[in-house]
Amino acid sequence: AQSVTQLDSQVPVFEEAPVELRCNYSSSVSVYLFWYVQYPNQGLQLLLKYLSGSTLVKGINGFEAEFNKSQTSFHLRKPSVHISDTAEYFCAVSGSARQLTFGSGTQLTVLP
Amino acid sequence: SQTIHQWPATLVQPVGSPLSLECTVEGTSNPNLYWYRQAAGRGLQLLFYSVGIGQISSEVPQNLSASRPQDRQFILSSKKLLLSDSGFYLCAWRAGPSSTDTQYFGPGTRLTVL
Numbered sequence: 001a002q003s004v005t006q007l008d009s010q011v012p013v014f015e016e017a018p019v020e021l022r023c024n025y026s027s028s029v030s031v032y033l034f035w036y037v038q039y040p041n042q043g044l045q046l047l048l049k050y051l052s053g054s055t056l057v058k059g060i061n062g063f064e065a066e067f068n069k070s071q072t073s074f075h076l077r078k079p080s081v082h083i084s085d086t087a088e089y090f091c092a093v094s095g096s097a098r099q100l101t102f103g104s105g106t107q108l109t110v111l112p
Numbered sequence: 113s114q115t116i117h118q119w120p121a122t123l124v125q126p127v128g129s130p131l132s133l134e135c136t137v138e139g140t141s142n143p144n145l146y147w148y149r150q151a152a153g154r155g156l157q158l159l160f161y162s163v164g165i166g167q168i169s170s171e172v173p174q175n176l177s178a179s180r181p182q183d184r185q186f187i188l189s190s191k192k193l194l195l196s197d198s199g200f201y202l203c204a205w206r207a208g209p210s211s212t213d214t215q216y217f218g219p220g221t222r223l224t225v226l
Contacts, residue, residue: 032212043202043217044156051212090156092215098163099146099206100215104155 135203
C-alpha cells in the first residue's frame with residue numbers, strides 16, 4: 001500500500017518570497033512521484049515528476065522538487081512566487097497500483 | 113498530440129434526476145481512464161478506473177456508475193442524483209499500466225445538485 005501526506009493544507013506567502021510545499025510518502029515498493037497544480041475551476045496540470053536519476057527535478061513555471069529517499073519526502077519549492085502561482089497543489093505517488101495516490105492538497109495563496 | 117475532453121462544463125440538476133457525464137480522449141489508443149470527484153474543500157476521490165472496453169473498477173460504492181463503451185470514451189452516470197453528488201468531476205487518462213506513466217486530466221465538469 002502507498003500513501004501521501006501533504007503536511008500543510010494552506011500556505012499564505014507574500015509575492016516574491018520563496019515557498020516550500022511539503023509532501024511525504026510511504027510505500028513498500030519503488031515509487032515515482034508527481035506534483036500537479038490546479039487553478040480554480042480547472043483540471044490538474046502536471047508540474048514535474050521524479051522517475052529516476054537526479055533527485056532534483058525541475059518543472060514548469062520555475063518550480064522544482066527534491067526527492068529524498070531517506071526522509072521519504074518530495075517537497076516542492078520556488079525561490080520567488082508570483083500572484084499567478086495562487087492555486088492548489090497536489091502531490092501524488094505511483095507504485096505498484098494502476099492509479100496514482102494523491103495527497104489532500106495544499107492551497108498556496110500569494111499575497112501582494 | 114493527445115487531448116482529453118469533458119462535457120458538459122457545468123451542470124445544475126435537481127435531486128432525483130439522472131446524470132450522464134462524458135469524457136473522450138484523442139490521440140492515443142487503449143488508455144487507462146479514470147473518474148475523480150472533488151467535493152467542496154476536499155481532495156481528489158477516485159471513483160472509477162478502466163483499463164479497457166467494458167472493464168470498470170469501482171473504488172467507492174455509491175450512487176454512481178461508469179461505463180466504457182468505446183476505447184477512448186468513458187461515461188459517468190447516475191439514475192437518481194443526491195445532494196451529496198455535487199462536486200467537480202474530473203476525467204483523466206494514462207497511456208498504460210506502467211507506474212512511470214503520467215496521468216493527464218481533463219478540464220472538469222462542475223455539478224450542482226439542488
